[in-house]
Amino acid sequence: MFRQRVSARWVSVLALAGLALAACGDANVVAEVGKREVTKPDVSAFIASRSSRERPSPPEALDFLVERSLLAEEARRSGLAEDPLLQARLRTAERELLAQALLDKRMAEATTDAELRKRYESSRDALAQRQVHVRQIMVRVAPGVDEEARARAQSRMNGIFARLVGGEPFEKVAREASEETVSAARGGDLGPVLEGQVDPLFFAEAARLKQGERSKPFATAYGLHLLEAVEGMRTVVPAFEEARGKLEADARREAQERLVEQLRQQISIKTYPERLEAPAGSSGPGGTDGGQRP
Incomplete structure (x- = not known):
């Protein structure tokens, strides 16, 4: 889109920028529009905000920013900058940009490789998870099926269980009969599975088994299962x-909580919740002091 818009117009913009630079002497200023300046960081920030497919060249970005600056300047001249809703939106944008910049800075400090490794060593016990390694045979039962379909699935599972009781190897029966095709191709082997990665009932049944033990048929929301423990x-x-990933998420959350709590102690807060119900522009007595130092 930006490529199509480039024309002789931005040549004149560059000429304008050259004159502005000569006039103001600040090497960071690349254009002056009315009383406002467009700087190199403005251009860099705009380019960075665009997707890689729409990323403009610096001259194209400058062209666009000059256009927007012209419109913004006219908005100020016509009094739009005094509109309360627009002012609120400007405050919101400023607040969010500043808050995020501070968070990004503090979060970066809390999530360095060294800090995360220190957290890892101190939280090894908390990070520990139960793990099972089983083979399975599964007969699928779709959610909401009628009793007749459920009975057919149970009858099929009973037949599979009878084959195992009769001495057939679990892996052979899994390859031939399991309806979970990925593990069936491996003789039913699911590989190591951590708690939380599978249905809780499935994990509970698997966790009961010692190496070589088999479960009886049981049901989960996904169907009917038989298990054999490869390991306890x-x-x-x-x-x-x-x-x-978990260490970083925890570090970011805790660092943000600490930062907000510190700021609550350092910066005065007063809230007036009763005014939320009052018409805009009206004033009311009183307020709720957040209890912070003035």
């Missing part, structure tokens, strides 16, 4: 890189 349930601590 054990507790494992994920490697640092596996836990990094």
Whole structure:
């Protein structure tokens, strides 16, 4: 879109920028529109805000920013800048940009590699998870099926269970009969599974089994299952890189909570909730002091 708009027009903009630079002497100022300036950081920020498919060149970005500055300047001259709703939107944008900039800075400090590794070492016990390793045979039962379909599925599972009781190897029966095709191709082997990765009832049944033990048929929301434990349930601590996402999320959350609590103690807060119900522009007595120092 920006490529199509480039024309002789931005040549004149560059000429304007050259004159402005000569006039103001500030190397960061690349254009002056009325009493407002467009700076190199303005251009860089605008370019960074665009998607890679629409990213303009610096001259194209300058052209666009000059256009928008002209419109903004006219809005100020016509009194639009005094509109209360527009002022509220401007305050909102400023508030959010500043708040996010502070959070980004503090969060970066709290989530360095060194800080995360320190957190990892101090929270190994909390990071530990139960793990099972089982083979399964599954007969699917769709949610909401009628009793007849459910009975057919149960009858099929009973037949599979009878084959196992009769001495057939679990892996052979899983390959031939399991309706969960991915694990069936591996003889039913699901590989190591952590608590929380599967249905809670499924995990509970698997966790009861010692190595080599088999479950009886049981149902979950997904169907009917038979399990055989490849290993007994054990507790494992994920490697640092596996836990990094959780460590970072926890560090960010805690750092933000600490920051907000510190600021509540350092900066005066007064709220007036009773005024929320009053018509806009009216004033009322009283207020609720947030209890912070003035």
